[in-house]
Amino acid sequence: MKQIIICDAAYTEFVGHEVTHDYLRSLVKRRSTRLDCHVPLVTKDGKKVHLTISCYTFARANVSQDHAIRKIITEAVTVQASAWDLTTLVNAIVSGEISRDLFKAVKIIYPTRRVEVIKSKIEFVAARISTV
Numbered sequence: 001m002k003q004i005i006i007c008d009a010a011y012t013e014f015v016g017h018e019v020t021h022d023y024l025r026s027l028v029k030r031r032s033t034r035l036d037c038h039v040p041l042v043t044k045d046g047k048k049v050h051l052t053i054s055c056y057t058f059a060r061a062n063v064s065q066d067h068a069i070r071k072i073i074t075e076a077v078t079v080q081a082s083a084w085d086l087t088t089l090v091n092a093i094v095s096g097e098i099s100r101d102l103f104k105a106v107k108i109i110y111p112t113r114r115v116e117v118i119k120s121k122i123e124f125v126a127a128r129i130s131t132v
Contacts, residue, residue, distance in 0.1 A: 014090050015124075016119070016120045017094075017119070018119045019118040019119065027114060027116070031059060032056060032058060032113070033066070034056055035055040035061070036053070037052070037069075037074060039051045039052075039073070039077050041089075043081050043089055044085045048122070049089065049120060050120070050121045051093075052119035055115045056112070056113045056114045057110055057111060058111045058113050069112075072102075072105050072109065073106065077102070080101070090120075099117055102115045
């Protein structure tokens with residue numbers, strides 16, 4: 001969170017989130033697959049967001065299943081993010097709505113234990129400086 005304090009009011013701006021490393025270590029089990037998927041998105045209001053989504057399976061998945069899972073995750077998140085503005089996207093990440101929708105989509109391909117949005121980062125575009 002980026003904070004701006006003016007007089008007695010504090011304004012915050014969301015810059016991203018990350019899940020703790022001990023929680024991620026608790027999700028990884030032997031003889032299972034952890035799939036990470038990096039998805040660059042553009043929201044409806046034009047903000048650029050990078051999400052890292054992690055999928056955990058019950059058993060080891062084949063390479064073709066890995067590719068299919070990553071493809072479904074990328075397509076589903078891109079469609080959702082293009083329909084939402086940044087505020088709605090952040091609320092969906094925090095509440096677990098995106099993880100729940102992705103879990104439902106991925107479990108058709110391979111038995112999945114958990115799907116998590118483990119990291120998000122908002123890319124800020126610098127203001128243009130006109131040279132005269």
